[in-house]
Amino acid sequence: MPSASTYIDSPNELATFCHSISASPWIAVDTEFVRDKTYYPKFCLLQIANESQAACIDPLGIEDLRPVEDLLFNRAITKVFHAARQDLEIFFHRFRSVPAPIFDTQLAAPLIGHPEQIGYASLVATMLGVAVNKEHTRTDWTQRPLSAAQKEYAANDVIHLAALYPKIREQLDRLKRTSWLADDFAALENPRLYVNRPEDAWERIGGLERLKPDQFALAVRLAAWRETTAQKNDLPRNWILRDDALLEIALRKPRSRDALQTLRGVESRAVQRYGDAMIALIQAPDDGGLLPPQPRRVQRRSAETEAILDALSAVVRLRCLEHTINPSVVASRKDLEEVLESPADAKVMQGWRRNLAGSDILAFLEGRALLRMSGDKLALADRE
Numbered sequence: 001m002p003s004a005s006t007y008i009d010s011p012n013e014l015a016t017f018c019h020s021i022s023a024s025p026w027i028a029v030d031t032e033f034v035r036d037k038t039y040y041p042k043f044c045l046l047q048i049a050n051e052s053q054a055a056c057i058d059p060l061g062i063e064d065l066r067p068v069e070d071l072l073f074n075r076a077i078t079k080v081f082h083a084a085r086q087d088l089e090i091f092f093h094r095f096r097s098v099p100a101p102i103f104d105t106q107l108a109a110p111l112i113g114h115p116e117q118i119g120y121a122s123l124v125a126t127m128l129g130v131a132v133n134k135e136h137t138r139t140d141w142t143q144r145p146l147s148a149a150q151k152e153y154a155a156n157d158v159i160h161l162a163a164l165y166p167k168i169r170e171q172l173d174r175l176k177r178t179s180w181l182a183d184d185f186a187a188l189e190n191p192r193l194y195v196n197r198p199e200d201a202w203e204r205i206g207g208l209e210r211l212k213p214d215q216f217a218l219a220v221r222l223a224a225w226r227e228t229t230a231q232k233n234d235l236p237r238n239w240i241l242r243d244d245a246l247l248e249i250a251l252r253k254p255r256s257r258d259a260l261q262t263l264r265g266v267e268s269r270a271v272q273r274y275g276d277a278m279i280a281l282i283q284a285p286d287d288g289g290l291l292p293p294q295p296r297r298v299q300r301r302s303a304e305t306e307a308i309l310d311a312l313s314a315v316v317r318l319r320c321l322e323h324t325i326n327p328s329v330v331a332s333r334k335d336l337e338e339v340l341e342s343p344a345d346a347k348v349m350q351g352w353r354r355n356l357a358g359s360d361i362l363a364f365l366e367g368r369a370l371l372r373m374s375g376d377k378l379a380l381a382d383r384e
Contacts, residue, residue, distance in 0.1 A: 001049075001051060001052075001159060001162055001163045002049055002050075002051075002052055002053050002054040002159055002162070003159075004054070004155075005047075005049070005053075005054035005055055005056055005151070005152075005155035005159065006053070006054070006055045006056070007055070007056050007058070007146075007151050008055050008056065008057045008058065008062075009057075009058040009061035009062060010061075010062065011062055011064055014057060014062055014065075014067050014068065015067045017048075017053075017055050017057075017067075018067035018068060018070065018071045019067070020053070021048070021050050021053065021071070022070075022071060022074065022077075024050040024051075024077060025076075025077065025078065026050065026077060026078040026079070026080055026103070026165060027048050027049065027050050027071070027077055027078075027079060027080065027162075028047075028048065028049045028050070028080045028081075028158040028159075028161035028162040028165060029046075029047070029048055029072070029079050029080065029081055029087065029099075029158065029161075030046075030047045030081070030082070030087065030154075030157040030158050030161065031043065031044075031045065031046055031047070031086075031087045031090050032044045032045035032047075032139070032141040032154055033045075033086070033090055033141065034140065034141055034142055035236075036236070037235075037236070038234050038235065038236065039230045039231055039233075039234045039235055039236060039237070040093055040234055041086070041089065041090050041093070042142060043059050043090050043093075043094055044059070044060060044141035044142055045057070045058060045059070045141055045146075045154055046059055046068065047154050047155055047157055047158040048068075048071070048158060049155075049158035049159050049161070049162040050162060051162060051166075054155050054158055054159050054162070055155075056151055056154050056155050058144075059094075060142070060144065061144070065094070069095055072091060072095070072099040073095070073097065073099055073100075075100060075101060078101050078102070078103050079099050079100075079101070079102045079103070080102075080103045080104075080105065080161060080162070080165045081102060081103070081104050081105070081161075082104065082105045082106050082120045082123070082161055082164075083104065083106045083120070084102055084104040084106075084188055085188060085193070088102070088188060088189075088193075088194065089194045092191060092194040093194070097191065098188075098189050098190070098191050098193075098194065099189075100189040101185065101189070102185050102188060102189060103165065103169075103181075103185065104181075104184070104185065104188065105123065105161065105164055105165065105168055106118060106120075106123075107181060107184050107185070108168050108172060108181055109123055109168065110325070110326070110329040111172060111175070111177045111180060111181070111325065111352070112168060112171040112172060112175065112177075113324070113325070113326075114126065115326070115328075115329070116326075116328065116329040120132065120157070120160075120161075121134065123164065124160045124164065127164055127167055127168075128160060128163055128164065128167075130160060132156070132160070133153055133156070135149070135153065136149065136150050136153040136154075139153075177352070180351070180352030180355065180356075181351070181352060182351075183350065183351035183352070184350075184351045184352070187351075196227060196231070197227075198223075198224040198225075198227040198228045198231075199220075199224050201223040201224055201226065201227035201237075202219060202220045202223040202224070202292065203292075204223075205219065205223060205243050205246065205247070206243070207243075207247050208247075208294060208295050209294065209295040209296055209297045210247075210297075211247070211250055211251065211294070213291075213294065214286075215250045215251055215253070216250070216291070216294045217286065217291055218249070218250045218253065218281070218282065219246060219247065219250035220291060220292065221281050221284070222241070222246050222249060222250060222278070222281060223246065225277065225278075225281055226240045226241050226246065229274065229277075240270065240274065241266075241270050241274070241278075242265055242267075244264070244265040245263065245264075245265035245266045245267070245270070248263045248264055248265055248266065249263060249266065249278065249282070253282050254279070254282065255279070255282065255283065256279065257271055257275040257276070257279060260275055260278060260279065261275075301337075305337075305340070308340065309333055309336050309337060309340075311364065311371060312331075312336045312339065312361055312364070312365075313327070313331075313333065313336065314371055314378060315357060315360050315361055315364055315371070315380055316330055316331050316336070316348070316357045316361070318378065318379070318380050319356055319357040319360060319380075320356075320357070323356060325356070330348060330353050330356060330357050331347065331348040331353065331357065331361075335347045335348050336348070336361075339358075339361060339365070340365075343362065343365075346358075348361065349361075349362075360380060363382075364380070367383060368382065368383055369381065369382055369383060370383050
């Protein structure tokens with residue numbers, strides 16, 4: 001693994017480096033960005049490494065990133081990330097496409113015995129015995145010049161990732177589980193994952209189940225307007241209107257700017273800038289369009305439902321025991337409840353989880369399989 005890195009802030013250096021690793025079967029990739037004052041992430045630094053070299057590339061200092069683009073979109077090279085989604089979002093906005101194929105060590109780690117959503121530092125410590133320096137976690141990566149310590153911190157992210165990847169792949173291959181991850185990785189490569197449609201913005205807001213249907217309809221319109229306004233002005237959503245204020249407006253339906261100003265959580269700045277637009281939304285007649293399904297209040301589960309969930313948990317535990325995987329990684333009790341409400345959308349019915357336990361859960365629910373004692377052990381068997 002590389003012991004040092006190169007800092008690249010010129011087009012010639014970039015072209016040379018990208019050419020030098022273009023024959024690699026895989027590269028480790030990470031980014032540094034900031035988005036505390038913007039809607040879209042500001043791409044500040046790109047780190048790339050393979051088994052022998054590493055570099056920190058300055059996208060703020062290099063306008064033409066075509067050598068990077070050629071590298072990232074070369075399908076002969078696997079791009080290795082840890083918790084890839086935010087990095088891929090940056091590439092989507094920069095290049096209008098998503099690199100592929102990818103490998104995400106955070107998604108892979110549970111299949112070799114690590115907790116679900118394990119953090120990068122924990123995975124490095126566990127597998128490499130290295131303590132990750134967190135000193136520069138809160139660095140403002142827009143500032144230049146970067147210090148030697150900041151560059152080292154950034155480079156180490158991909159240097160350690162490049163050391164992790166072969167170890168994780170070796171264990172996955174030995175357990176014959178590499179193919180289990182194909183659907184999860186394909187989902188991350190879907191560009192639609194990185195497009196925030198204003199009409200879907202309501203889905204990120206909690207508390208909508210408390211509203212009446214007409215109030216919910218207004219909340220959906222407000223959320224779409226806020227999303228569009230945030231995108232157009234490249235501002236954080238909550239700088240336009242906070243969630244609690246949006247809910248309060250939907251609940252109270254103020255008819256004037258003065259009334260809007262009196263609501264809890266509605267800042268005077270928001271009223272000054274966007275008051276007229278919000279009042280227009282409130283006063284707009286119902287266009288008769290179809291509304292999305294409103295979230296429901298959480299109901300207390302019946303004793304019968306609890307018993308069914310206990311049985312499904314047993315199915316999951318049996319299958320996880322066979323494969324030495326922590327059951328919490330496969331399906332939580334909430335995940336199993338989702339199976340009862342909407343099987344096709346449940347997490348345990350996706351990707352490798354479906355192959356491991358989801359199909360057996362369906363078989364049990366449909367009466368094609370049953371739980372029974374076999375000697376002193378519980379077993380899942382086909383119904384005869």
